[in-house]
Amino acid sequence: MKQDETLWRLEEALWTSGRDSARAETAADAIIVLPYPDGIMLGENAWTHPSVNTGWRLVEMMDRDISRHGAIAILAYRVRAEKPGNAIHEALCASTWHNDGGTWRRLAHQQTPTD
Secondary structure, eight states: OHHHHHHHHHHHHHHHSOHHHHHHTEEEEEEEEETTTTEEEETHHHHHSTTOOOOOSEEEEEEEEEEEETTEEEEEEEEEEEOTTSOOEEEEEEEEEEEETTEEEEEEEEEEEOO
8 A cells, every 4th residue: 555655664764864854754742662761752852862863874674564543553563773883773663653634743653672
């Protein structure tokens, strides 16, 4: 389905495009959940947190699944991401997206490390 392809492209771009671009694709009151000690971050607080890393050089999303409910889509996947100066990041991820008048915005993102 074309919308599914669009969502996967948007999701990957959030990993690779940099913080400002990721912020533009994410709802202002979004929730981001990262492993301890980072925890739960809401809205603008997430974008000032150093652990909300974007701009990864190489991202591989595997075991991808998508669930749709009207204007809501939930993406679940396993990721392997690389960035200079960082250890290879491997995690199970889930993102919730909302189609608001034809524009997709991420409402939530959660990561669970696999290592």
